[in-house]
Amino acid sequence: MAYVEYDYRSSELGCANHYLLPPLLRMLGRPSGPILDLGCGNGAIAHVLLSKGYDVYGVDASTSGVAVANMHAPGRFHVLDVASGRLPDTLASIQFQKVISTEVIEHLYEPRALLRLAASALASEGGELLISTPYHGYLKNLALALSDKMDAHFTALWDGGHIKFFSRKTLTAMLEEHGFSVRGFAGAGRIPWLWKSMLLRAVRIHESQSVHSA
Numbered sequence: 097m098a099y100v101e102y103d104y105r106s107s108e109l110g111c112a113n114h115y116l117l118p119p120l121l122r123m124l125g126r127p128s129g130p131i132l133d134l135g136c137g138n139g140a141i142a143h144v145l146l147s148k149g150y151d152v153y154g155v156d157a158s159t160s161g162v163a164v165a166n167m168h169a170p171g172r173f174h175v176l177d178v179a180s181g182r183l184p185d186t187l188a189s190i191q192f193q194k195v196i197s198t199e200v201i202e203h204l205y206e207p208r209a210l211l212r213l214a215a216s217a218l219a220s221e222g223g224e225l226l227i228s229t230p231y232h233g234y235l236k237n238l239a240l241a242l243s244d245k246m247d248a249h250f251t252a253l254w255d256g257g258h259i260k261f262f263s264r265k266t267l268t269a270m271l272e273e274h275g276f277s278v279r280g281f282a283g284a285g286r287i288p289w290l291w292k293s294m295l296l297r298a299v300r301i302h303e304s305q306s307v308h309s310a
Contacts, residue, residue, distance in 0.1 A: 104138040104161040112199050119282035123226050123297045129193030132217050135200030139165025179209040191219035198228045202258045211274040223300045231294040232263045271298045
């Protein structure tokens, strides 16, 4: 299946960025070492972090998104399909302390490829991955069904839309497959248990033992 590019026209924050940024900033803490943004889109979140003193680089499969991102921070953003398995040479030599990925993994046919790339990009054990995706849990799913919002939520009519739907349990399990230990969780958007998205902080503790990594 061919990649369907999201066409970016501006560097403005998307609606999800507004409710993801506060918990993301809390989990990041003070600036300390280079950060890689996997699936940076138009660089909107990376630009906010750069303005706050973080040292951020990004990759994305969207050529239009990377072009927009580089307009505001030249040279920091590169076109890359995360399924490629390796970073561009200009980024491969950087010792990343943290990796962030916001609202990306749910779009991927092979979500484990993103986690393998995140693990390989981190400098060493103790490096952190902060990853967000739409939240799914019993109460939210029930509310979606009762309010007849399930079709819209599943984005079936959006080419290139969401194709993976994670719960906290399933995303945690996939992170653990790839040598991560989940150390933090935050819901974002709406009231608790009806969150729009969830953000997990995972620490790299060892090399992946996933049977899916081959």
